Amino acid sequence: MSDPKPYFEAHVFCCTNRRPDGHKRGSCAAHGAEKLRDYMKARARELGFDGKVRINSAGCLDRCELGPTLVIYPDGVWYTYRSPADVDEILQTHMVEGRRVDRLMLTTEQRALRPDQRG
Amino acid sequence: MSDPKPYFEAHVFCCTNRRPDGHKRGSCAAHGAEKLRDYMKARARELGFDGKVRINSAGCLDRCELGPTLVIYPDGVWYTYRSPADVDEILQTHMVEGRRVDRLMLTTEQRALRPDQRG
Numbered sequence: 001m002s003d004p005k006p007y008f009e010a011h012v013f014c015c016t017n018r019r020p021d022g023h024k025r026g027s028c029a030a031h032g033a034e035k036l037r038d039y040m041k042a043r044a045r046e047l048g049f050d051g052k053v054r055i056n057s058a059g060c061l062d063r064c065e066l067g068p069t070l071v072i073y074p075d076g077v078w079y080t081y082r083s084p085a086d087v088d089e090i091l092q093t094h095m096v097e098g099r100r101v102d103r104l105m106l107t108t109e110q111r112a113l114r115p116d117q118r119g
Numbered sequence: 120m121s122d123p124k125p126y127f128e129a130h131v132f133c134c135t136n137r138r139p140d141g142h143k144r145g146s147c148a149a150h151g152a153e154k155l156r157d158y159m160k161a162r163a164r165e166l167g168f169d170g171k172v173r174i175n176s177a178g179c180l181d182r183c184e185l186g187p188t189l190v191i192y193p194d195g196v197w198y199t200y201r202s203p204a205d206v207d208e209i210l211q212t213h214m215v216e217g218r219r220v221d222r223l224m225l226t227t228e229q230r231a232l233r234p235d236q237r238g
Contacts, residue, residue: 003219004196004226005226007227013132013196015175054180054181056178057177058176058177058178058214059175060175062173065234073130074192074193075122075193076193077123078126100122105123107123
């Protein structure tokens, strides 16, 4: 049996893990990930993405220092995002236009946010 | 900027959504998804997958009738699974051997479990 075609064109996982306050790694929820996930879900619906794009919550994606983080599959592209404006830019540029938001994209080796990524 | 190489070789999302008892779609948690996710995490650790394979919880993946479901990215392969033996088979066959567990794999169009998939 060959692999089936993608069930979702874009499957987004937003880390919403919460660590205790003051944890040295921080956590995505401590940076407002839940509200941003809610905003992304609502905006994706408004953009008519239903059935093609799925916005999901996920447990700890283990890149806490870069959070809030999300990953878009099957592309495998990771983003940091801090604001509704960041969410809008990811939806428009990545999902609608099929390009990348270079400013927010995380590299594989990245372990800390760049200065231009720190909201 | 080109897309970075995959952060995880295999990124597994186990739906652990719980709907109210008696909901007509059922839910993954109602079929034991949380315990199976815990088992999968523990087994992946024992297999030495740390850092290469990530087992995550996810919110509702919207294929409730087929649950518990999981999806493995970047492959984009979906499985139904009901038992620790199913988890072991997915880890061994898909992750270790790079093949597919045909019996448990979901097709894109699938809306109900096949008889051979109903534990």
